Amino acid sequence: MTSTDTLAGARDTAGPAPVRDLGAALLTPEARRDPYPLYARMRREDPVHRSTQGVWYLTRYADVEAALGDLRLSNDRSRMTRAYTALGGDLKEFSRLTDRLGRVMSNTDPPDHARLRKLANRAFTARRVEALRGRVQHLVDRLIDAAVAAGPEMELIEAVASPLPMAVVCELFGIPEEDRPQVKEWFRRFGRLSEDLAKSEAAIDQYEDYLSGLIRQRRSEPGDDLISALVATQAHDDRLTDSELLSTCFVLITAGDETTTHLITNAVHALLRHPDQLARLREDPGLMRGAVEELARYDTVTQAIVRVVARDLEIGGRALREGELVYLFLGATNRDPARFEDPDRLDLARPGNRHLSFGHGPHFCLGGPLARLQTELAVGTLVRRLPELRLAEGAELDWRPNPLQRRLHALPLTHRP
Numbered sequence: 001m002t003s004t005d006t007l008a009g010a011r012d013t014a015g016p017a018p019v020r021d022l023g024a025a026l027l028t029p030e031a032r033r034d035p036y037p038l039y040a041r042m043r044r045e046d047p048v049h050r051s052t053q054g055v056w057y058l059t060r061y062a063d064v065e066a067a068l069g070d071l072r073l074s075n076d077r078s079r080m081t082r083a084y085t086a087l088g089g090d091l092k093e094f095s096r097l098t099d100r101l102g103r104v105m106s107n108t109d110p111p112d113h114a115r116l117r118k119l120a121n122r123a124f125t126a127r128r129v130e131a132l133r134g135r136v137q138h139l140v141d142r143l144i145d146a147a148v149a150a151g152p153e154m155e156l157i158e159a160v161a162s163p164l165p166m167a168v169v170c171e172l173f174g175i176p177e178e179d180r181p182q183v184k185e186w187f188r189r190f191g192r193l194s195e196d197l198a199k200s201e202a203a204i205d206q207y208e209d210y211l212s213g214l215i216r217q218r219r220s221e222p223g224d225d226l227i228s229a230l231v232a233t234q235a236h237d238d239r240l241t242d243s244e245l246l247s248t249c250f251v252l253i254t255a256g257d258e259t260t261t262h263l264i265t266n267a268v269h270a271l272l273r274h275p276d277q278l279a280r281l282r283e284d285p286g287l288m289r290g291a292v293e294e295l296a297r298y299d300t301v302t303q304a305i306v307r308v309v310a311r312d313l314e315i316g317g318r319a320l321r322e323g324e325l326v327y328l329f330l331g332a333t334n335r336d337p338a339r340f341e342d343p344d345r346l347d348l349a350r351p352g353n354r355h356l357s358f359g360h361g362p363h364f365c366l367g368g369p370l371a372r373l374q375t376e377l378a379v380g381t382l383v384r385r386l387p388e389l390r391l392a393e394g395a396e397l398d399w400r401p402n403p404l405q406r407r408l409h410a411l412p413l414t415h416r417p
Helices: 003-014 029-033 036-045 061-068 077-086 092-101 112-123 126-130 133-149 156-161 163-172 177-190 197-220 226-235 242-255 258-273 275-283 285-298 368-385
Strands: 048-050 056-058 153-155 304-309 313-315 318-320 325-329 412-414
Touching: 056 061, 061 313, 061 325, 077 304, 077 325, 126 368, 133 156, 133 163, 133 368, 153 156, 156 163, 156 258, 156 368, 163 177, 163 258, 163 368, 177 197, 177 242, 197 226, 197 242, 226 242, 258 275, 258 285, 258 368, 275 285, 275 368, 285 368
Parallel strands: 056 325
Antiparallel strands: 048 056, 153 412, 304 325, 313 318
C-alpha cells in the first residue's frame, strides 16, 4: 500500500469535510437538483450553522417553527437592507424599490404588520375563497381541454400551472379580462429585476398606476371583488393610508401568481416520480385534499425565508446578534425526522402533517387557502382526466438556480400512449 492509498483511506474513514458555508454549498449542481441530502447532513452536523460571512442558517423544524413566531427576528425591509449592506452588498440600486414596497404587510413587523394584516383578513376570507371553487374548476377544465386538443404532449407550466393562478387572482380582484395579458407582462418583468432594473422599475410604476386607477374606480363603482372589499375596509379605518391600500393590493395580487404555479408543478413532478402514490390517488380521489398538504411538504416551493436579528437571542445554544441575517430553511424543516416519520417518503395519507411550507406565526401565508384550492383542483383533474400522464421521453429537467426557491424551468409531459 502506498502513502497515497493510506491518506485516501484516512479521508474515507473520517468522512466528508464539514460544510463551511451552506449558502455556497446549495449553489452546486448536485444541490440544485436535490438539496435534501445536504439539508439532512446540516441537521445532523450543524443545525444552527454560521457561514463564513456571519450569516445564520437554521435547518431543524423546532428551531424554525420557534423563529417564525419570535418577534426578535424581524422582517422589516429597512433592517434587512442594512444587514445586507453590512455584509458588503451594494443595494443602492434597489433602494427605490425598497422604499416603494417597504410598507406592504409582508415587509413590516408588529404593530404595523398586525394593522395591515387585519385589513387583508377582512377581505380575504375563507368563504370568499371557497366560493371560487366552481370557477377555478371551470378554468382548470378549459386549460386542460386546450392542452389535450393541441396534441399528445404539453409543457405543464405553460399549459396549466402558470395561466391558472393568473386567471384566478385576476377574477378575485376584478381585473378585466382584456387587461390580463398586460398584467401578466408586468409580472414577468418584475421577475427579471436582477437582469434589467430599469425595465423592472418601469413595469412597477405602470402597474401601480393601473392599480391606482382600479382603486379610484371601485370607490365610485364598488363591485363584488377584493379591491372593492379592501376599499370598503379602508373607509372604516382612518389609520390606513392610500399608499398602504395600494401596497396591500400590489402584494396580494402579485404573490398569488408564481408560488402557486410552482406548487402545482412540483406536485405533479413528485407524483410522476412516485407511481405508487399516483396510483393510490387514482384509486381514491378523496385523498386529494389531504394530498395537497403532503405534496407541499415533500418538495417545498419556498425553500427558505430571511429574517434579521432585531434583538440578541439564543437558538440551539448559539448566540445570534442584532443586525445578523438568519435564513430559515422551510425545505429542510419539512424533511426533519424529529417531526416527520420517514420524511423522505411521499405519503399522500400522512397523518398530522404540520409542515411549514406556508410559514407560521404572524407572517403565515395569507394566500395559502387559495393556493391549496388551485392545487387540489388542478392536480386532481389532471390525474383524473389523463390516465396516461407521464414525463415526456428524454426530458431533462432543469431547476432554477435560486436556492431559496424550488422551481423548474419547464415540466414537459405526454398524456397519450
